[in-house]
Amino acid sequence: MADEIDYNIVFPDAGTSERHWQGTKEPVVILLGWAGCKDKHLSKYSSIYNEQGCVTIRYTAPLKTVFISESFGYKELSSTALKLLEILYDYEVENSPIFFHVFSNGGFMLYRYIVELLHNDKQFSSLHVIGAVVDSAPGSANVRGALRALMATLGPKISPVLRYVLLVLFAVTVVLLRIVLYPLTKYIHKNHYDAVQDKPPSWPHFFLYSRADLTIRHRDIEFFMKAVKQKGVPVDSFDFVSSPHVGHYRDFPEQYALKCREFLVSCMKESEGTEIKKRQHVQMQ
Template sequence: MADDEIDYNIVFPDAGTSERHWQGTKEPVVILLGWAGCKDKHLSKYSSIYNEQGCVTIRYTAPLKTVFISESFGYKELSSTALKLLEILYDYEVENSPIFFHIFSNGGFMLYRYIADLLHNDKQFSSLCVIGALVDSAPGSGNVRGALRALAATLGPKITPVLRYVLLALFAVTVFLLRVVLYPLTKYIHKNHYDAVQERPPAWPHFCLYSRADQVIRHTDIKVFVETLKQKGVPVDSFDFVSSPHVGHFRDFPEQYALKCRSFLVACMKDLEGNETKKRQRVPNQ
């Protein structure tokens, strides 16, 4: 069972809340993919946005070593994690519900990349109905300085200064060589998350929340990503919070952030209902 292998949390809303918000339709399942080093107590604050909306929520954050080491060296450990996360939907028999993603920073986006691959290529998941993805402070590409800032913040104050500098130096050299200098060659073995999703983006709507004050992910990377999706016909929108730090938009603008999350989810559900109505209308009378 998938729940024996990865550390996640799932919350089901009470029936009354779901009925009040979704009026007889299946409530969405929101999968929240945390940023590197994210603690569940922080991610739970985001999931409450959707629990109060009558949604099922699944919270998961990939381990630090997987995000900063495995991915940097081209080891696709997150691919198996993506498979286990999607299997959770079947474990709890919610695979027929609308699926919505809320993704944080590159740590969450790396995992989202593999989930999207499975949804594209694996017949087991072909019947899953994904309605949208909200992306917070991501994706970024080839930003060694931003990656170092993220790792430094993630390591925290408990680690000794010498060990901190050694780890940061090793990480910087590795990322610079594999993801910048040698990337024209290594991309044929392991393409980075930014390029992979841009080249074959999922068809469902995306909404990117970012800030030009972000010191980890360049806002220009996000703008390029948004424009690429538009050019490929993917419904996508974005919003710049201007002054909030990396993954700090909800903390600085709680009401505005929660409203944007809920509004986008509701819009995705309305699109789903509209598409289903069109399909029924195209079915000939028997």
């Protein structure tokens, strides 16, 4: 089943893993790319974790699935989320600590369905997620992003007049369905922003963003962080101030990589501490 989606998995060499994790199972880092992200770009981020002795899985959902299907309430990404989690069993790494690195709304829309499966599906109840880095997300009511996705999907061969008509029709429909009528349509299909905010996962999150981001408003991210923090989710964040949308690693490579690695290590330590407490509790009973 997992063969139906176009993903990449990289295993570290045993020496690197042992050096970094010394006897504990190395983490599996699942990277969910932004809409339109090429794998060569995503692989630069996965190397942050490969050098740390982690297994990495890279996947970017197709543009039309992310923006068009989601905009019109088709939950195509739900089956993609299922296939991604099944990869863990295909490669027999389901008992390893799981860590997510999520990019922009394109990655966050898919993350939303993964979170729902981890909440609700007994098949995945034994998976042990330790944390998530969220880069340039989540944003609310992102009509501009949806229009860019449609332009890319239409391609260069379509006539300018038809392109303009389709874009206007699409924009009007999305604004109606996802903004004007959203107080009603949310009972049929909540957007990613509200769905995760209403039922957030309990593992720690680290939000990397920038107030210079012109695609995702920094106030959307800050409001989201505040809301999930109030529900008991451990939240940390860093504002790069000047870097563009999903451009923080490009502008600040050393600082970005260091922050990701430090957060991963802290999540692993927190996870090990929780496991020790659980074992002690069981032994005392």
